[in-house]
Amino acid sequence: MTVPGAWYLGLAALLFTIGAVGFLVRRNVLVMFMCVELMLNAVNLTFITFARVLNDIGGQTSVFFVLVVAAAEVVVGLGIIVAIFRRRTGATADDLHILKG
Amino acid sequence: MNAAYVLLAMPLAGFLVLLWLGRRLGEPGAGWLATLAAAGSFVAAVVMWLSLLSKPASSRLVIKQIFTWVPVAGLHVNFALQIDPLSVTMALFVTGVGSLIHLYSIGYMHGDERFPRFFVLLNLFLFSMLCLVMADNFLFSFLGWEGVGFCSYQLVSFWFERDRPPAAGKKAFVTSRVGDFGFLIGMFLIFAHFGSLNYTNVFSGLSAGHPGALAEVTATGIALMLFLGAVGKSAQLPLFLWLPDAMEGPTPVSALIHAATMVTAGVYLMSRISPILHYAPDAQTTIAVVGAVTALFAATIACAQDDIKKVLAYSTISQLGYMFLGIGSGGYVAGLFHMITHAFFKALLFLCAGSVIHGMHDEQNMKRMGGLRRWMPVTFVTFLIGWLTISGIPPLSGFWSKDDVLLAAWHKSHALWAVGFLTAGLTAYYMTRQVALVWFGQARWEESAGQAAAEEAAHTTRGRPHESPWIMTLPLIVLGFLSVVGGVINLPYGKWDFLSRWLAPVLPPDPHVDTSVKITLAVVTVALALVAIALAWVPWTRRAEHPDLEPAVLQHGWYYDDAVSAFVAGPGTDLFNFDAYAVDAGVIDGAVNGVARLTRSGGSLVRRLQTGYVRNYALGVAAGAAVLLLYVAVRGGQ
Amino acid sequence: MLLAATHYPDWIVFFVGGVAILTGAIGVVLSSNPVHSALMLVLTLFGVAVEFVNQQADFLAAVQVIVYAGAIVILFLFVIMLIGVDRKENIAREPLKGQRPIAIALGVVVLVELVVIARFQQWATGAHSTAGSLSVAGENVALLGQSVFTRFLFAFEITSVLLVIAVIGAVILARRPQQVAGELTREEQEAKGT
Numbered sequence: 001m002t003v004p005g006a007w008y009l010g011l012a013a014l015l016f017t018i019g020a021v022g023f024l025v026r027r028n029v030l031v032m033f034m035c036v037e038l039m040l041n042a043v044n045l046t047f048i049t050f051a052r053v054l055n056d057i058g059g060q061t062s063v064f065f066v067l068v069v070a071a072a073e074v075v076v077g078l079g080i081i082v083a084i085f086r087r088r089t090g091a092t093a094d095d096l097h098i099l100k101g
Numbered sequence: 102m103n104a105a106y107v108l109l110a111m112p113l114a115g116f117l118v119l120l121w122l123g124r125r126l127g128e129p130g131a132g133w134l135a136t137l138a139a140a141g142s143f144v145a146a147v148v149m150w151l152s153l154l155s156k157p158a159s160s161r162l163v164i165k166q167i168f169t170w171v172p173v174a175g176l177h178v179n180f181a182l183q184i185d186p187l188s189v190t191m192a193l194f195v196t197g198v199g200s201l202i203h204l205y206s207i208g209y210m211h212g213d214e215r216f217p218r219f220f221v222l223l224n225l226f227l228f229s230m231l232c233l234v235m236a237d238n239f240l241f242s243f244l245g246w247e248g249v250g251f252c253s254y255q256l257v258s259f260w261f262e263r264d265r266p267p268a269a270g271k272k273a274f275v276t277s278r279v280g281d282f283g284f285l286i287g288m289f290l291i292f293a294h295f296g297s298l299n300y301t302n303v304f305s306g307l308s309a310g311h312p313g314a315l316a317e318v319t320a321t322g323i324a325l326m327l328f329l330g331a332v333g334k335s336a337q338l339p340l341f342l343w344l345p346d347a348m349e350g351p352t353p354v355s356a357l358i359h360a361a362t363m364v365t366a367g368v369y370l371m372s373r374i375s376p377i378l379h380y381a382p383d384a385q386t387t388i389a390v391v392g393a394v395t396a397l398f399a400a401t402i403a404c405a406q407d408d409i410k411k412v413l414a415y416s417t418i419s420q421l422g423y424m425f426l427g428i429g430s431g432g433y434v435a436g437l438f439h440m441i442t443h444a445f446f447k448a449l450l451f452l453c454a455g456s457v458i459h460g461m462h463d464e465q466n467m468k469r470m471g472g473l474r475r476w477m478p479v480t481f482v483t484f485l486i487g488w489l490t491i492s493g494i495p496p497l498s499g500f501w502s503k504d505d506v507l508l509a510a511w512h513k514s515h516a517l518w519a520v521g522f523l524t525a526g527l528t529a530y531y532m533t534r535q536v537a538l539v540w541f542g543q544a545r546w547e548e549s550a551g552q553a554a555a556e557e558a559a560h561t562t563r564g565r566p567h568e569s570p571w572i573m574t575l576p577l578i579v580l581g582f583l584s585v586v587g588g589v590i591n592l593p594y595g596k597w598d599f600l601s602r603w604l605a606p607v608l609p610p611d612p613h614v615d616t617s618v619k620i621t622l623a624v625v626t627v628a629l630a631l632v633a634i635a636l637a638w639v640p641w642t643r644r645a646e647h648p649d650l651e652p653a654v655l656q657h658g659w660y661y662d663d664a665v666s667a668f669v670a671g672p673g674t675d676l677f678n679f680d681a682y683a684v685d686a687g688v689i690d691g692a693v694n695g696v697a698r699l700t701r702s703g704g705s706l707v708r709r710l711q712t713g714y715v716r717n718y719a720l721g722v723a724a725g726a727a728v729l730l731l732y733v734a735v736r737g738g739q
Numbered sequence: 740m741l742l743a744a745t746h747y748p749d750w751i752v753f754f755v756g757g758v759a760i761l762t763g764a765i766g767v768v769l770s771s772n773p774v775h776s777a778l779m780l781v782l783t784l785f786g787v788a789v790e791f792v793n794q795q796a797d798f799l800a801a802v803q804v805i806v807y808a809g810a811i812v813i814l815f816l817f818v819i820m821l822i823g824v825d826r827k828e829n830i831a832r833e834p835l836k837g838q839r840p841i842a843i844a845l846g847v848v849v850l851v852e853l854v855v856i857a858r859f860q861q862w863a864t865g866a867h868s869t870a871g872s873l874s875v876a877g878e879n880v881a882l883l884g885q886s887v888f889t890r891f892l893f894a895f896e897i898t899s900v901l902l903v904i905a906v907i908g909a910v911i912l913a914r915r916p917q918q919v920a921g922e923l924t925r926e927e928q929e930a931k932g933t
Contacts, residue, residue: 020723023716023719024716024719024720024723027716093714093715093716094714094716096713096715097712097713097714098713099711099713100711100712100713
């Protein structure tokens with residue numbers, strides 16, 4: 001007997017929530033980035049679940065593309081982080097508040 | 102019918118040419134140009150009148166459009182002229198008397214350093230007055246109304262280097278403004294009810310044959326508001342204060358604006374709205390009562406004035422009261438008839454007064470005149486004609502018109518007739534007093550001149566009064582002639598009531614009174630006038646000082662002016678300050694500025710959202726996502 | 740009980756994977772050392788790969804491990820070492836006011852909403868897709884390949900362009916400022932005495 005889709009969706013929801021809260025709470029830039037990856041993984045899990053439930057390969061194709069884009073995003077994001085934080089070691093996300101209104 | 106365009110174009114062209122070239126033309130060229138423009142306007146008026154006569158009586162209404170002025174949806178107002186018997190009548194005597202006064206002014210203003218400016222303003226005035234009477238809608242008429250008010254202000258304060266003329270000019274303008282407020286409200290009411298400001302559109306459904314076409318409340322409201330405008334412009338109670346002060350202006354101005362034309366604008370307006378007045382009997386009564394009371398009030402004050410022009414000013418107020426009495430009693434033709442004859446004899450009287458002032462080297466106090474009939478014969482004779490006309494002595498024109506008004510008043514209410522009757526007596530009294538003081542009796546100017554004048558007389562002819570040049574006496578003669586024969590236009594015998602029949606398409610006929618009553622009343626009025634003349638003649642030709650006949654309360658105009666000044670200076674100023682600072686600056690400006698302040702404080706509140714911290718922004722994103730998910734959770738599956 | 744459990748292999752795999760995922764996730768969020776967070780992330784990714792396999796997404800499970808765990812996490816660790824942000828962060832204090840409580844509240848709200856949506860709502864409308872069945876093992880790659888290279892070909896090409904752009908962008912972003920050809924470097928300027 002297979003696990004019903006709802007369980008997977010619940011798991012994915014939990015993973016997503018943990019990732020979201022982590023992003024909002026942590027100050028270290030790289031840990032924040034990792035939380036983003038958690039959220040993306042939750043989404044991927046959801047897609048795969050629906051691909052199985054609805055018997056549609058399109059879900060898996062979406063995951064394929066999400067994976068590729070996440071990779072590209074990590075590359076560029078880390079490049080930016082390197083560019084900003086190269087000179088100031090030990091800086092956190094809170095130190096970048098020059099655009100205060 | 103293109104004469105109508107010429108009618109307006111000539112004074113406008115005169116104004117524009119003199120505006121640019123007046124200084125260059127100088128004296129007397131500017132004056133002659135202006136007079137020619139006015140005379141051309143008069144010729145155009147005559148042509149207009151003749152072409153209207155050539156049409157049958159029922160189709161005497163031509164609308165000539167100049168251009169579209171306000172093409173807003175729902176409110177369509179044009180610069181257009183309405184050529185009908187009423188407007189042509191007004192145009193005729195306005196341009197006629199106006200041309201004569203233009204001619205007179207060339208002589209009167211001789212030597213004044215701002216000679217061209219005077220004629221610029223006179224031409225502009227003529228143009229505005231013609232706009233007022235020839236307009237085919239209320240708004241265009243109001244434009245002319247304001248224009249004549251402006252010219253009046255400019256002309257009264259013509260000698261602005263002195264103290265009193267500018268103050269008088271301002272007083273005239275501001276008092277008139279109070280009336281204009283009423284005119285505006287009246288216009289708003291008309292537009293709200295009829296959806297148009299055009300005379301034809303507004304009056305088309307209203308006539309004696311349609312009893313329910315206009316609710317009495319609406320008609321009364323409109324009529325009273327417009328009457329408020331007339332009260333301001335035509336110097337009735339309680340807004341007549343400005344007219345005696347306006348005598349600070351040059352005498353031709355007093356003659357043209359404050360006797361013959363501008364002050365009659367109110368009478369014209371009331372005649373124009375006669376279809377509306379038909380539905381508002383209470384308003385008619387109010388008009389008649391205000392007119393009658395003003396007439397009596399002003400006449401009493403005139404009995405105790407020393408200045409030759411002030412007597413005539415109060416006399417004008419009184420005679421205007423007569424016109425409103427006539428209109429309010431339903432005698433529209435009577436009111437207009439009196440307006441025309443009044444234009445003749447009051448302009449005549451003012452111009453004569455100007456001639457006297459000119460001849461007496463700017464002396465205006467009657468107590469220092471006397472016995473002038475030897476020195477200024479032409480002016481003397483014409484003044485006598487004016488005096489007899491205004492006193493209502495037959496067969497001069499004043500008798501016929503005043504009698505028509507009194508007959509209408511008798512028909513309306515015997516009490517009103519009594520007031521008018523009494524006023525007629527007072528009119529005869531104070532005019533006789535004036536004649537006696539100026540032309541008869543002792544030559545008091547010789548005494549007051551005294552030593553200094555005797556020495557001066559050795560060098561020049563100064564100190565001795567002299568007759569005015571032909572350029573000033575010719576208009577006097579013409580006006581005198583018109584005052585004598587003017588009654589012919591509306592004699593109450595059979596076919597001789599030309600004016601009544603001419604105005605029939607526009608104005609209802611005067612109320613009918615039995616012939617026997619007519620004759621009785623006429624005889625009684627003339628008798629009273631003769632008694633009053635006799636009563637005034639005896640004391641005033643003998644001596645110039647009669648303190649018991651000139652009580653202080655009358656000399657100061659029942660202290661009305663003083664009361665108003667005290668109010669304006671005292672509680673009035675407080676009210677104005679409150680209005681200016683608390684209401685205007687505080688409430689209105691506060692509201693407008695308050696909107697800006699609110700926006701700014703709202704902005705600075707919202708600004709706090711932008712902390713600069715990425716994590717806070719992420720919180721916002723998460724909150725938004727939560728809201729969206731809520732929506733999906735609630736509405737999903739439907 | 741354990742014997743009965745062997746009749747439900749799917750459930751066992753599900754739970755194991757789930758535990759791994761959640762442990763790793765909580766570890767990522769709560770670790771004060773970023774290197775520890777990265778390693779916890781690897782645990783999560785493995786758990787997700789297990790769940791993929793459980794749902795007959797074999798190819799993607801493999802790709803997940805290779806790309807995510809094998810490349811992306813390595814990248815993370817490189818940058819952590821390079822930048823030196825491996826110091827311990829004091830997660831006890833929170834300088835921004837109200838951030839933590841609101842974050843947790845929002846988290847709970849979002850979770851509840853998602854669960855509600857997942858459990859109680861029906862979303863699929865329209866005709867069933869004919870894109871394919873997953874029941875035949877070994878066919879998964881073929882099916883996926885068919886889908887990517889026919890139906891989603893355009894998206895595929897665009898993502899390849901995206902990857903090229905990302906590479907170029909990364910190179911430019913991480914570069915140190917260069918000297919313009921012809922200008923002397925600072926040392927050379929000092930040597931010349933200007």
